Each structure stands twice: as C-alpha cells, then as structure tokens.
C-alpha cells in the first residue's frame with residue numbers, strides 16, 4: 001500500500017492517477033478494513049448463564065452475533081444435576097468455560113484467561129436465598145466478577161438484580177444492594193436490571209389446581225401485585241442494555257406487558273383457563289407472626305436453623321409486598337410507574353404449561369421471587 005501511496009511524482013497525469021488510486025481504491029480498501037473492524041463481534045462474559053434467565057441471555061446474545069463466553073460450575077443447575085456436556089448443550093453456541101466464580105484465581109485463570117472482554121454480565125444469584133449463600137453469591141461472587149472486569153479493562157457491566165431491593169428487609173436484598181452500590185461507584189458503565197416477577201415464580205400452584213385443589217393466597221389475594229415478565233423478554237431487555245445508551249448507567253425496573261396482576265387475579269386466570277369454578281383458600285398474614293419469632297428464637301439456640309427463619313421472612317415479604325415500582329414519596333407501590341417490556345403474557349404462559357407441564361420452569365425449593 002505504501003508503494004501505491006508513493007505514486008505522486010509531480011506529473012499531472014500521474015498525480016491524477018495517484019489521487020484516483022488514493023481516494024477510491026485505497027479509500028475502499030481502508031473503508032473495508034475499518035468496517036470489518038467495526039463489525040468485529042463484541043466479546044461478552046456471562047456468569048450465571050446456567051440459571052433460568054441466564055440461559056436465555058446467553059442464547060439471545062449468540063443470536064445477536066456477540067461472541068459469548070459462559071462461565072459455569074462443573075455441576076450446574078438445581079442440585080448440581082447438569083453435567084458439563086449437558087451444560088454445553090443448554091448454552092447453545094456460547095463457549096462454556098468451567099470454574100468457580102467464588103474463587104478469584106479460578107475466575108481469572110479458567111474464566112477470563114487474560115482475554116479482553118467488552119462486557120461482563122451477571123445473572124448470578126443464590127439458589128437457596130439462605131443468609132450465607134446470598135452474601136457468598138449475590139455480593140461476593142459479583143464483587144469477584146467486577147474486580148476481574150476492572151483488572152482486565154472491561155468497559156461495561158450488566159447486572160441482573162431484583163425490584164424487591166427497593167424495600168430491603170432480607171439478607172439477599174442487602175447483599176444485592178451492597179453490590180449494586182459498589183458497581184455504581186466503580187466507574188465502569190453499568191446497567192442494573194431490576195425485574196418484577198418471573199413467570200416461573202407464578203407457576204407453583206398450576207399442578208395443584210389441575211388436580212382440583214383450591215388456589216392458596218394470603219389475605220384477600222389483593223395485598224400484592226406484579227407485572228410478570230418472561231425469560232425471553234427479559235433476556236432481550238438485558239441484551240438491549242449492551243448497545244442502548246438510555247439503558248446505561250441506570251437502574252432499570254422492568255415488568256412484562258399489561259396491567260399489574262394481584263395474586264387473586266392470577267388464580268382467577270388459572271381457573272378460567274382450566275374451565276373450573278374458582279376456589280380459594282385464604283391464609284391470614286398473622287400466621288407469620290407466629291412462625292417467624294419462634295424460628296428466630298430457635299435459630300439463636302441452633303444456628304443451623306437461621307436459614308429457616310430467613311425463609312419464613314422471605315415468605316412474609318412476598319405475601320405482603322408488591323413487585324412494582326415503589327413511590328419514595330407516598331411509600332406506595334405504583335403499577336403505572338412500573339415500565340413494561342416485551343410481548344409474552346402470563347395468560348399465554350399458563351395456557352402453555354397447562355398443556356405441556358412445568359418442565360423447564362425450575363421450581364426449586366426456594367425459587368419464589370428472590
């Protein structure tokens with residue numbers, strides 16, 4: 001190319017020829033090279049890609065032509081059921097690397113491997129919601145990811161969090177909030193995605209209702225509402241964060257399409273789709289006033305019970321708090337202020353699982369909302 005650039009000899013014909021070559025042929029060649037550089041797929045590193053949402057995020061990014069590396073445990077999934085081969089199959093065309101995100105050396109050596117990634121995404125969360133595990137995953141493992149990202153010059157971090165951290169009363173919420181704050185203070189470009197309820201969290205009673213059982217709800221079933229969002233829609237929303245500046249350096253509460261649905265409305269929808277007369281069993285909230293103090297006291301004597309007491313507090317939280325944007329002035333939940341995204345509705349989801357069953361919905365022991 002330098003030889004072509006040196007064609008300008010002072011001779012007008014040669015100069016014209018030189019200009020043509022430089023401005024058209026060389027321009028096209030360099031245009032081709034810069035365009036192909038611009039088209040280089042961005043490299044994304046995902047932790048938590050074996051989770052309910054993480055799988056969809058990994059697949060969505062692959063479909064959008066990003067180069068995706070998923071970092072997973074050797075035994076992944078609920079109860080560590082999935083082998084490395086199964087994990088690879090689940091994560092489609094993303095490259096899967098195995099190691100321990102809780103161990104910074106493993107994360108660096110087996111995960112990041114000194115490579116340059118454009119974006120790190122975390123869909124990590126404790127699988128139990130227990131106190132120690134929440135701090136280990138929702139805080140510490142995320143902190144490891146952020147440290148590794150900063151050390152290797154990553155420019156962007158997308159975090160899957162939860163809308164319930166607006167009113168923190170539980171340890172997993174405190175762990176998430178601590179990490180959110182450190183992420184915002186870190187100087188890296190961040191997107192903190194705080195979804196409302198996932199479809200899986202509203203699927204727990206489907207089998208019981210199919211078998212003629214009543215729908216169980218707290219109080220009159222109108223104490224709480226949410227705007228549920230599907231895995232695929234949430235994954236699209238998260239993928240949008242990579243390129244959409246309006247979703248960067250922001251906390252992003254997000255729900256699915258339509259109006260907020262109370263617990264009772266969810267039950268009514270299921271009965272309508274089953275063609276059965278609605279039958280409700282109302283559980284009073286005061287039941288938690290009995291359970292929580294007893295378990296809390298017992299956990300002081302038997303520390304192994306501390307998670308039991310926390311699970312009871314988690315139960316009370318979801319029985320009494322909505323998964324909607326909280327108005328900081330009125331202290332009330334505001335459905336109209338909760339943004340909607342996507343097209344998948346709870347009605348369509350219920351129709352599908354009533355026909356096909358709940359397989360793939362990962363209804364783990366404590367998978368209610370957290």
Ligand SMILES: NC(=O)c1ccc[n+]([C@@H]2O[C@H](COP(=O)([O-])OP(=O)(O)OC[C@H]3O[C@@H](n4cnc5c(N)ncnc54)[C@H](OP(=O)(O)O)[C@@H]3O)[C@@H](O)[C@H]2O)c1
Nearest residue numbers: 048050051052053073076077124125162197198201369370
């Ligand atoms: N459920 C809801 O309705 C709801 C609503 C709003 C927000 N959220 C939030 O959404 C986020 C994701 O939820 P999800 O349901 O997709 O989570 P999930 O299915 O429970 O997945 C959790 C992910 O974290 C990984 N993980 C857990 N413990 C680990 C450990 N010790 N070492 C390495 N990896 C570990 C899991 O890996 P393995 O497969 O190896 O276990 C999995 O990839 C959470 O922050 C949650 O709070 C949930």
